[in-house]
Amino acid sequence: MVGEGKRKRTIAIEEAVVTTAVVIAGLALQFTLGSFDKAFLAFPVNIIALAALATLLFIKKGKLLTRLSSGSLSVILLTLVLLITLYMGLVPGNKTKISWPFVLIYLMTLINLTAVISLHLKEFSGKRIPFLLNHLGVLILLFAAGLGSADKSRYFMRVNEGAVEWRAEQSGANAQDGLKELPVAISLKNFEIDEYPPKLAIIERSTGEALPKGRALFIPAQESNLAIIDRWSVRVDSIKYLPRYAPAAFVTVESLHNSDTMRGWVSCGNHFQRHKTLDINDNLCVAMTFPEPKSYSSDVIVYTQSGKQRSGTIKVNSPLTVGSWKIYQHSYDTQMGRDSLWSRFELVYDPWFIPALIGIIMMIAGAISLFWKGGAR
Amino acid sequence: MNWSNFIYFAFASLTLWIVGLILLYRIKSLSVGKIFIFAGILLFSVFIAGLWIGQGHPPLRTIGETRLWYSLFIIIVGFFTYLHWEYKWLMGYSILVSAVFIFVNLLKPEIHTTNLMPALRSIWFVPHVTVYILSYAMLGAATIAAFAAMRELRSNTRLIPLVDNLVYIGFGFLMMGMLMGAIWAKEAWGDYWSWDPKEVWAFITATAYLIYIHSRLRGYPLKYNLWLLPVAFILLMITWIGVNYLPAAQGSIHIY
Numbered sequence: 001m002v003g004e005g006k007r008k009r010t011i012a013i014e015e016a017v018v019t020t021a022v023v024i025a026g027l028a029l030q031f032t033l034g035s036f037d038k039a040f041l042a043f044p045v046n047i048i049a050l051a052a053l054a055t056l057l058f059i060k061k062g063k064l065l066t067r068l069s070s071g072s073l074s075v076i077l078l079t080l081v082l083l084i085t086l087y088m089g090l091v092p093g094n095k096t097k098i099s100w101p102f103v104l105i106y107l108m109t110l111i112n113l114t115a116v117i118s119l120h121l122k123e124f125s126g127k128r129i130p131f132l133l134n135h136l137g138v139l140i141l142l143f144a145a146g147l148g149s150a151d152k153s154r155y156f157m158r159v160n161e162g163a164v165e166w167r168a169e170q171s172g173a174n175a176q177d178g179l180k181e182l183p184v185a186i187s188l189k190n191f192e193i194d195e196y197p198p199k200l201a202i203i204e205r206s207t208g209e210a211l212p213k214g215r216a217l218f219i220p221a222q223e224s225n226l227a228i229i230d231r232w233s234v235r236v237d238s239i240k241y242l243p244r245y246a247p248a249a250f251v252t253v254e255s256l257h258n259s260d261t262m263r264g265w266v267s268c269g270n271h272f273q274r275h276k277t278l279d280i281n282d283n284l285c286v287a288m289t290f291p292e293p294k295s296y297s298s299d300v301i302v303y304t305q306s307g308k309q310r311s312g313t314i315k316v317n318s319p320l321t322v323g324s325w326k327i328y329q330h331s332y333d334t335q336m337g338r339d340s341l342w343s344r345f346e347l348v349y350d351p352w353f354i355p356a357l358i359g360i361i362m363m364i365a366g367a368i369s370l371f372w373k374g375g376a377r
Numbered sequence: 378m379n380w381s382n383f384i385y386f387a388f389a390s391l392t393l394w395i396v397g398l399i400l401l402y403r404i405k406s407l408s409v410g411k412i413f414i415f416a417g418i419l420l421f422s423v424f425i426a427g428l429w430i431g432q433g434h435p436p437l438r439t440i441g442e443t444r445l446w447y448s449l450f451i452i453i454v455g456f457f458t459y460l461h462w463e464y465k466w467l468m469g470y471s472i473l474v475s476a477v478f479i480f481v482n483l484l485k486p487e488i489h490t491t492n493l494m495p496a497l498r499s500i501w502f503v504p505h506v507t508v509y510i511l512s513y514a515m516l517g518a519a520t521i522a523a524f525a526a527m528r529e530l531r532s533n534t535r536l537i538p539l540v541d542n543l544v545y546i547g548f549g550f551l552m553m554g555m556l557m558g559a560i561w562a563k564e565a566w567g568d569y570w571s572w573d574p575k576e577v578w579a580f581i582t583a584t585a586y587l588i589y590i591h592s593r594l595r596g597y598p599l600k601y602n603l604w605l606l607p608v609a610f611i612l613l614m615i616t617w618i619g620v621n622y623l624p625a626a627q628g629s630i631h632i633y
């Protein structure tokens with residue numbers, strides 16, 4: 001077994017030399033050509049790369065496959081990935097993810113993974129299913145998230161209530177200016193906001209700070225809410241919501257030390273109406289915060305070029321899927337708040353999302369197999 | 378129920394756990410000690426459930442709230458590992474760590490109840506965060522077990538199966554947390570992976586544990602392999618708590 005150990009060690013050295021050479025080549029490319037241009041990987045290049053990788057699954061077991069699938073190579077590659085991502089996580093504003101060394105190590109990892117999967121597939125048995133779930137899953141996900149993501153594009157589209165829109169502006173890192181016609185169109189039937197009740201606080205005018213200082217207390221403006229803030233009791237007698245107007249609360253403030261009592265309307269104001277505070281004394285007043293949105297949603301109909309039509313409601317966290325497109329609720333006219341007359345959507349085109357999802361689901365199953373099997377061998 | 382009740386539940390649970398631990402060490406019949414520890418777990422869970430109902434949303438949003446779950450899960454992990462492997466010291470360690478987190482929450486409660494922003498109102502939110510915290514608890518236990526294993530490495534390797542088991546299970550939860558986060562991100566932000574600082578560090582952490590798993594499979598010397606675990610755990614703590622303080626992380630979409 002001594003000979004075996006020695007052989008293993010020389011192979012690990014070979015792998016270390018090869019990966020070092022790749023990293024140095026990556027650095028050289030980085031300094032001569034600059035960052036890797038991801039657009040290069042867009043269709044059809046990624047499909048060709050996929051076919052090339054897939055041939056590894058079919059070649060016969062032999063020296064090449066054994067070398068490419070080496071477990072020591074995996075450990076070295078994972079260590080390099082760790083070091084590169086550490087740089088990514090520590091140095092602000094870097095472009096590591098599109099640097100040549102990272103791209104090359106990423107590709108080597110894909111090859112290493114494919115080769116080891118190829119070996120395991122050749123001796124397939126039920127016992128290998130956990131291995132395949134983990135490794136095929138991570139391979140598919142890494143491929144889709146890496147080479148596949150070159151096909152992805154994102155757009156912003158602003159649609160007025162009652163109108164149909166098919167033009168959008170590109171978003172993201174290398175977006176071009178101007179509007180572009182998309183193969184999907186959106187008609188906005190209705191936009192709606194659901195808000196949390198606004199909050200009341202006692203504010204010191206000279207500093208703008210809320211009382212008690214350091215641990216400010218905000219009370220929700222809901223009918224018959226009562227709170228003691230510093231030396232005052234604050235009660236909400238009634239609250240009024242009218243279309244177009246900002247929410248307003250009728251508030252009673254009583255001093256806990258003397259018989260001072262103040263009553264009046266307090267409102268946060270909006271685009272249509274000024275805000276209103278209730279004075280307690282020269283320096284203190286009761287003020288209302290803007291209501292925070294709880295959820296907002298758009299009722300839409302989506303049309304595609306091929307004549308398909310889908311209607312639905314788009315909310316934050318609940319996009320509408322049409323083919324390879326997902327349409328997200330992005331924003332609205334915050335100046336107008338609940339009266340916003342338009343809704344802004346983000347449209348994301350990602351033909352590789354389904355493969356990525358398959359990889360993710362396989363890996364979740366693989367993770368569960370880790371609990372089941374454990375690490376004791 | 379709200380945070381002002383925490384102190385009573387915390388001290389009551391801690392007392393049950395500590396008394397339970399002493400009983401485990403002192404008394405021949407172990408079941409009394411186990412019942413005490415279990416009762417403490419139940420009591421602590423009642424507080425979390427009450428807080429959840431009282432706030433109207435799961436207490437998972439602030440750092441203080443995730444510490445609350447960690448305090449509970451580390452005890453649950455310690456308890457079940459104890460039931461399986463009978464390591465009393467692991468139970469004791471879990472109680473110590475839990476107590477530290479409880480005291481941090483009592484002394485520096487970063488727990489301001491705030492409204493949940495729309496992006497957090499998702500079915501993925503609860504499983505994503507709880508599974509992550511569960512994995513932190515497992516991997517924390519693995520780190521301590523690794524130190525214990527290093528100490529007795531000269532004479533025996535009986536703790537190695539425990540270490541590997543904790544790493545596998547902890548890593549399994551870590552992957553599940555990360556993958557559910559990816560699905561959620563696709564639903565909420567349009568991309569399942571965007572190299573956001575928190576994501577970069579989660580990736581670093583997962584890679585570090587993958588290195589441990591694969592270098593164990595290769596059979597590299599245990600002396601070096603075991604050191605990977607404390608290193609990986611430091612990376613994990615940076616992911617959890619440290620990221621917000623890093624210069625590279627300004628403008629992260631993750632609020633904790």
Ligand code: HEM
Pocket residue numbers: 069070071072074075077078109112113116131134135138363366552587590591594595
């Ligand atoms: C989700 C991620 C991963 C998990 C959970 C995982 C887990 C495992 C496990 C449990 C084994 C042992 C399998 C068995 O004997 O049945 C294994 C083997 C292996 N894995 Fe992974 N792995 C992952 C990712 C990777 C990656 C990214 C690579 C490549 C860089 C890789 C390369 C290998 C190799 C080459 C082996 C054979 C190891 C040997 O015999 O030395 N794995 N992996």
